[in-house]
Amino acid sequence: MLRTARKIFFVLALAGLCFFLRAGPAAAATWQYGITASDTPTTIDSSATTAVVDTTLHEIRLPKYNAHAASFWPDGGPDYVVMAPGGKVIHYSFDGTRMVENTVLDVPLSSNPLAVAAGDTYPDVVVATKDKLYHYSFTGTSMVENPALDVAGLAGAVAVGVRQGEVAGLLNNSVKDYMFNGTGMVEVPYLEPSSLSNPLDLALMPDSYDMAVLDNNQVRYFNFTGSGLAENPALAVTGLTAPKAVASAGSKDLAIVDSSQVKQYSFDGSSFRYNTALSVTSGLTNPVCVAVRPGTYDRIIIDGDQVKYYSWDGSQLVYNPNLSVTVAGLSTLGSYAPSASVTSLAKDPGANSGYVRVRAYLNVPNNTSVTFSVTADGVNWVKRWRVRGTATSTVAEISSDNGNTWTAVGDVSAVSPASVDTRLWAQVNSGRAVKWKADLATSDPNVTPKIIASGGLAVVWDTDAKPNPPVINTQGTCYTTTTPTITWTFSDPDPGDYQTAYQVQVIRASDSALILDSGKVVGNVNQYTIPTSYAPDVPGLLWSSGAYQFKVRVMTWDQAGVASDWSNWADFCVVAFERPRIAGIVSPPPGQAAPDPNNPATYIMITPGMTAAQLPKVKAGAKVTLLVDSVGPVSSATASFPYGSGQQATVGTPPTVVETNGVNQTWKIEFWTDPSLQLTPDGTVVKMQLSGSGGAGSAVLNAPPYADGVVVTQGSVYSDWFVVLQGRYTS
Structure with missing residues (x-):
């Protein structure tokens, strides 16, 4: 009837240090956090944090719940059973002056227990482990397993409750109920409440099939209708701060562990009312479990390694040290909560910021995850990245649609403070209340993901403003x-x-x-x-x-x-010439391919910076056809081709437009040098001076400086000629 729920709150922070950085991607403001006691007060919002922030181990992890660490028997006696490390359930009996271990009734286990409940027959014990839920009965000499009453379907249950022939357990965010059918335990779906959000504990009412479930921060009450369970909103218990466990305190009475108090709620005929006299509001440090002794107001409360017994003195509950015990290592037992979160306090970057990035060192085992969200206005959160643990590795993923879809970006190192991956930045509603939030989750109650410190650093977060339009x-x-x-x-x-x-x-x-x-x-x-x-x-x-x-x-x-x-x-x-190209060479020298005037792909481009050695070669005196494009309204153009010492190539016709595209044109120019090798020796560079004018301005293209020239000579067209001797015969 009990389930332990452990939740430790420590506030972590770096004492408001905001500084500007230049190394790596710059940010408007950067803050760091090391999970130490010294930076506790100003970084973590304890009121919005449910994860355990451990400043001794410098880690943030899921809380470990132990809501069902102890249980009384329904017979009303003072004996109780308590979970213990090393795979054991200890039976404590009253010897007349104090509670002592009854080794004959202890239950040895192959692994640590997750939850325990005293059976409906003294001194039977029901205990959940990772393997299954075991039922142990007394043979007269020792406690032995009763296989007919075991429930394999409740392996890993984190809370259990028993009634006559019935056992219920909390497993994977749902309640499973089993009953004995004469030969074994079978599931009874109609006794299982539905539509649970984040159940943490359950309590079975002793005189009916009613059930109370601690779901998130409220206790929801379910009435048995004769054919199933129906929620009764009038019997809900709300207004709780940090609830961890719920237990039946009699017919429609509930005891709830809430933060550092154990509160009693009693039924007044229409709803549950807070009962001050039966509540324990002081003297507790970290209570995780409560069990009420049937037929009395007495109760035991698990607080750390102590099992504290409180007796009713007629007006209030009083701590009874004689009936209390200490179980070394009890606080280490239990199971990790399926989820919890840690939220930072707001930081002011000094100006509105529309981009936030958070990075962290993480330890993410298989079946666990950590998801980070950020905000700059303190209200609207953007889910940006997560890390999932798999059987073989970790997978870091980012989301561009607030967590609807995810894209892998590497392993856990991709989100560490050493990462410079700019994809971690999230665009958020602009503001000056910068926060981050980490949601930790596990589907295996035996393991937890962790935010950890490395070299004194655990989390770093930055802000950035959008650059001004250039x-x-x-x-x-x-x-x-x-x-x-x-x-x-x-x-x-x-x-x-x-x-x-x-x-x-x-x-x-x-x-x-x-x-x-x-x-x-x-x-x-x-x-x-x-x-x-x-x-x-x-x-x-x-x-x-x-x-x-x-x-x-x-x-x-x-x-x-x-x-x-x-x-x-x-x-x-733009008004300019571009792309001069040789479209024709009459009688090219050996080794120089002649462009095909009808095939533009064969034209020879004169490119910027082309040297004399790279220019196309022509024979002195050979005709060269040059094409050049103009951009802009160039209405007329002139061209000259100087070479040698004051020589000018002959331009056959003025530049002529051969193609038009809107206001832009292609011009054709034909020129040739003197064929004499004395005037145009081998290696002569023919330069170009091209100008154009129009209504929008003038265009000029000169080579040089565009290139060393447009062509270089090699040989002469005279070599293409030969002499034919002619004469007349006379007798």
Whole structure:
């Protein structure tokens, strides 16, 4: 009829130290916590914490409940049984002056007990272990197992209760009830309450099939209707602070362990009322279990390793040392609660923060988990990451939808204070009341996950503000290059933060059609050069747009991986030449492939920085066809090709437009040098001076400096000619 529930509250904190860091991803404010006695008062919110915060072992773990560590028999005698370490249930009997161990009636076990209840027949004992629920009966000389009354289905039960021929146990967040059918114990589903949330203990009423269940922070009462159990909300016990155990104190009377008190609630005909006289409100440190002696107001309370007996003196309950005992190691027994949480106190970062990150050192065994949530406004929580223990390893996961779905990011090290993974940051409602919360859970009552300290550090949490939208710097006139460099200014409300990535988008001004999206680019560089194509058959980005007026915007990321809003759109325009390429060479020298005028893929690109040795080779005097693109409204163009000492190549016709794309055009120019090797010796670099004009500005493309030139000579077209001697015969 009892179940132990152990919950130890220690308040942990780092004494309000808020400081700014530069190492690793910067944050507006950072706090650290080491789970020590010295940082207790200012970090952990004890009123919102149900986990055990142990400042001696420097760990946070699930509470260990022991709500059914002791039990009286229904016969009303003073004897009671108590769980003990080393796999044992001790029977205590009164020798006339004090309680002494009755070794004949002790029960040895193969493993530590989880819960114990005195049977309905003296001195039978029901005890739950991890293997099964055992029923022991007295043979006249010793206690032996009664297999017919064992219940394999209650292996691992953390609370048990017995009535005539009936046993109920709490297992895996549900109550299971079994009865003897003449040959063995069978489950009775209609005596099992439903819709439980987080049951911690149960109590069977001795004179009916009614049941009380401690569920979260209230006791719910279930009446037997003749065919099943129905909850009776009028008999609920609410207003409890930190309840750990409930026990029957008679017909519709309840004793409840709540925080450091054991409270009595008596039925007044319509509901349960708090009974001051039968409550123990002082003298207890950490009570976890209460058992009421049938037919009396007396009770025993497990407090640490002590079994404290309280006798009724006619007006109140009084501690009776003669009937009390100490069981060494009793406080270490019991089972871990299925779940508990620890919540930090609010910290003020000094300004509104919209991003929070928490990291921690953890020990997460198989079948356990720790889930962290954060808030910046102190009210709205965001579930960000968790670690699960499996049979082979730990799995760290993050959630982008407040815990609905999870994505693996590594093992437990991925969430440690040493981690620099920016995915741990959570976007939260902006505020100045920064908190973290850890939910610990286990599906195995024998193990608990832990938040642990390593090197004096257990938990570190940071805040971050979104970077300000960048400010773009563009020139007031049109760029004269189709690869203009866009620059911007990065700023962030957080001192010391700097840019770690950026994204640039360019659209056509006329209709907002997307021309370029750089995607996220990692780097602390506050500029971006718009690329163009240097493939012979692929036009440049801006030329392909058919326009010369554009808009650009930029987004930046700070050290925490937090993105700014997009900047305002900035206007810019381009009037320029680009992509000079050789589309034809008449009679190329040996080793030089001739472009096919009808196949743009064979054209030879003149790329920026191309050296003389890299330029395409032509014979002196050979005609060269050059194509060049213009972006912007270029209405006329001129071209000259100087070489040697003051020589100029012959331009066959003025630059001619051969293709149009909106305002953008492709120009064709034909030129050739003097074929004389005296004027154009091998290795002569032919340079280029190209200019254009229009209503929006002028375009210039000169090589050099764009490249060393456009072609270099090798041999002469004279080598393609030969002399034919002709004459007349006379006699």
